[in-house]
Amino acid sequence: MIALVVRDLRLAMRAGGGFGLGLAFFLIVTVLVPFGVGPESTLLSKIAPGILWIGALLACLLSLDRIFALDWEDGSLDLLATSPLPMEGVVSIKALAHWVTTGLPLCLSAPLFGVLLHLPDQGHKWVVLSLLIGTPALSVIGTFGSALTVGLKRGGLLLSLLVLPLYVPTLIFGAEVARRGIEGLSTATPLLMLGGITFGTIALLPFASALVLRVNLR
Amino acid sequence: MTLTVTDLTISRGGIPVLEGLHFTLEAGRALVLRGPNGVGKTTLLRTIAGLQPPVSGDVDAPPESMAYAAHSDGLKATLSVAENLAFWADVFGTKSIEAALDGFKLRELMDRPAGGLSAGQKRRLGLARLLVTGRPIWILDEPTVSLDVESVALFANAVRAHLAGGGSALIATHIDLGLEADVFDVGPYRAKATSNHDSFSGDFDEGFL
Numbered sequence: 001m002i003a004l005v006v007r008d009l010r011l012a013m014r015a016g017g018g019f020g021l022g023l024a025f026f027l028i029v030t031v032l033v034p035f036g037v038g039p040e041s042t043l044l045s046k047i048a049p050g051i052l053w054i055g056a057l058l059a060c061l062l063s064l065d066r067i068f069a070l071d072w073e074d075g076s077l078d079l080l081a082t083s084p085l086p087m088e089g090v091v092s093i094k095a096l097a098h099w100v101t102t103g104l105p106l107c108l109s110a111p112l113f114g115v116l117l118h119l120p121d122q123g124h125k126w127v128v129l130s131l132l133i134g135t136p137a138l139s140v141i142g143t144f145g146s147a148l149t150v151g152l153k154r155g156g157l158l159l160s161l162l163v164l165p166l167y168v169p170t171l172i173f174g175a176e177v178a179r180r181g182i183e184g185l186s187t188a189t190p191l192l193m194l195g196g197i198t199f200g201t202i203a204l205l206p207f208a209s210a211l212v213l214r215v216n217l218r
Numbered sequence: 219m220t221l222t223v224t225d226l227t228i229s230r231g232g233i234p235v236l237e238g239l240h241f242t243l244e245a246g247r248a249l250v251l252r253g254p255n256g257v258g259k260t261t262l263l264r265t266i267a268g269l270q271p272p273v274s275g276d277v278d279a280p281p282e283s284m285a286y287a288a289h290s291d292g293l294k295a296t297l298s299v300a301e302n303l304a305f306w307a308d309v310f311g312t313k314s315i316e317a318a319l320d321g322f323k324l325r326e327l328m329d330r331p332a333g334g335l336s337a338g339q340k341r342r343l344g345l346a347r348l349l350v351t352g353r354p355i356w357i358l359d360e361p362t363v364s365l366d367v368e369s370v371a372l373f374a375n376a377v378r379a380h381l382a383g384g385g386s387a388l389i390a391t392h393i394d395l396g397l398e399a400d401v402f403d404v405g406p407y408r409a410k411a412t413s414n415h416d417s418f419s420g421d422f423d424e425g426f427l
Contacts, residue, residue, distance in 0.1 A: 015296060084310060
């Protein structure tokens, strides 16, 4: 299992691995939004948490089809399926590797990009916290979508259509945590809902992902 | 470590391709599968390796005993030869890649990225993976594609050493490897389309799964 994490991280860091792709996309969104909506700081700081969340979500979506497609193309997915690793373990590890290379850098860079959007000072910690709790769910749900569409040529569109509706609850509660945090309201309820979604998907979805992956490998 | 196949019927895309297959592969033996292109050799090997379920019949082998090598080698172009092998060694819980490097003459290539290897060298690396799996039953699909005469001899030696150590090998190939192997021609087992019509429509969902 650890070997698979190390391999996936190493592949992501090497040339063509797409490590900076999500981060660069996130930067582009946060830089362009102020140009689009105008420089009014009150308006920007009002929409900042939502923009950061949408940016993170789309950046996550960008790298989803790579999770299994590359392993499927070069045949290593077949070999992994016949290896001693359980398929549920393989998909969980793949989701973890995706989160470490995409979700985690987004969480860590969010405070920096928040400055570009006039995110209020007290909002930084809430945005980071909500992203830290919410982005694992994005990776796990995305892994499920990637497992569903593995083997389809140009499956990216179908993947987006399948995965985006499943991302909506995470987006709603994630952005709500940040908004309430900034306004000084209680964040307990959306935070618990966000955590519930994340832990629920981590606990249940790998089984579904492993199942559809086995069907797709036939 | 005996692999027994009993009355096996296999399908590709929901359509039966081979039926009534019977054979036994004992430890220390090699079995060469022959048959024309498209008859279902790859499908048979994938079924035996557990990648797809059979339509009927049984594949009987001890659990976690098979190493499968497909048409594609499962190599990562940006990882070096040694890193590729070490990854599979870790996955299969065998720590040493030395024997595999020596067995397929990969030692001078070990620091090269796998993407920079020639087709034959990639194939050698793909076959060297079998040595690091430590599994007794090898399931090989056209293992000698793009290998030169010298590398085929290397491969034949590796198989011979594997058989001598109590392993066994099921090989789909068209060339003569010079092995002491039984030959199993799957041609006569081609499924008759009409006789399987009912079973196909009865399990119609299979076409979509």
